[in-house]
Amino acid sequence: MxxxxxxxxxxxxxxxxxxxxxxxxxxxxxxxxxxxxxxxxxxxxxxxxxxxxxxxxxxxxxxxxxxxxxxxxxxxxxxxxxxxxxxxGGDVEFKLGSVPSICHVMVPRAIERLRRKHPDLRIDINILKIEEALDYLLLGKGEIVAMSYKLDHPGLDFMPLAMGELLCIVPQNHALAGRTSISAREIVSHELIGIDPTDPYGRIMSEIFQRQGLHYDMAIKARFGTTVCSLVRAGLGIAIIDQFTVAHGSMQGIATIPIEEPTHFQTYMAMKNDKALSLYAETFVKLLREEMNAVVGPRLARSS
Structure with missing residues (x-):
């Protein structure tokens, strides 16, 4: 031998x-x-x-x-x-999904780093509503989905990504634009553009208002954060947004203000629990987590 x-x-x-x-x-x-x-x-x-x-x-x-x-x-x-x-990454197509708030800034930054590691990899990115994520994964349309919260489902696993927080956004020339923080009570005293209270992020702020007995009215509601930012930039009011949507100065014409009350939320990566992740999915999750953690503010880092 x-x-x-x-x-x-x-x-x-x-x-x-x-x-x-x-x-x-x-x-x-x-x-x-x-x-x-x-x-x-x-x-x-x-x-x-x-x-x-x-x-x-x-x-x-x-x-x-x-x-x-x-x-x-x-x-x-x-x-x-x-x-x-x-x-x-030759002869491979990596398919992933993401909710809009994570996909707007964070996903492209992670994808750029992924392509540097695997330059021949083909990538298919789908922007999904939360209710669309289940079918996307269970029907095998994609491998993973970045989500703003986790669901209870016997066929899915949820891997923590990063902890984030909400911010108040105002037009760049607004009287509040120079503020270092703002309270919920101050927020409701202004014309408020709102994310749907049934949305995970909208629910966080609406519960704060309810606990403090604060009445609020939203003449304009919008489902997606990028639309909310555009409405604020147009001078139609102020709003609450997650920090990932506005990270790295991606939204011009608005100013961000930390909210005094705790508004922490956990994001997740969802996947089918009967299938191992590919090399590309594992690498992407790692890179996306790094990108998201890089924009977490010092206040949140101290409290987590």
Missing amino acids: LTLRQIEVVRAIMITGTIAGAAKLLNVSAPGISRLMKHTERTLRLKLFERRHGRYVPTPEAKDIFEQINGVYRKVDDLHSMLARIER
């Missing part, structure tokens, strides 16, 4: 024709190659090489062995090529 090391040495001698050449090819000492070659011939009870004019010439039997060894190396080369193709 030949070991992989013996196969490697036999092939190196056949390619180079000398012990010294084989040693250089394998980056080892020549005496070590010579000893291993003699041991191999004793083990096989077969002469593999004859020395002629300072070179090692394979015997007819060794030539047959060499053909088999080359076949092994061709298979190894094929394996290396396949591994390199996997590393680059």
Whole structure:
């Protein structure tokens, strides 16, 4: 029985024709190659090489062995090529979904880093409402979904992503724009543009208002954070938004103000629980978590 090391040495001698050449090819000492070659011939009870004019010439039997060894190396080369193709993401499409609040800024930043690691990877991104995420995963339309809260479902697992908080947003030229914080009581004294109270983020703020007995009225409601930001920029009022939607100054024409009351929320990555994540999904989750944690404010970091 030949070991992989013996196969490697036999092939190196056949390619180079000398012990010294084989040693250089394998980056080892020549005496070590010579000893291993003699041991191999004793083990096989077969002469593999004859020395002629300072070179090692394979015997007819060794030539047959060499053909088999080359076949092994061709298979190894094929394996290396396949591994390199996997590393680059070749011939693969990675499908993921995200709720709008995470997809607007955070997902593109993570995708840019993912493509640097796997430059040939094809990516299909779907912006989903929360109620659409279940079918997307259960019907196998995509591998993972970034979500603003988790659901109870026997077929899904939820992996924590990052803790975030809500912010008050006002037009850039608003009287409140220079404030370092604002209370719920102050917020309701202004014209308020609202996210739907049944939305996970909208529910957090509406519960704060209710606990404090604060009456609030929203003449304008909007489902998605980017629409809310545009309404605020147009001077139609102030609003509450999650910090990920407005991260890295993505929304021009508005100012953000921390809210004095706790408004923490946990985000999650959802996936089917009967299937292992791909290399690309695992890497993306890691990168997305890093991007989201990078925008978490010091106040939230201290409290978590």
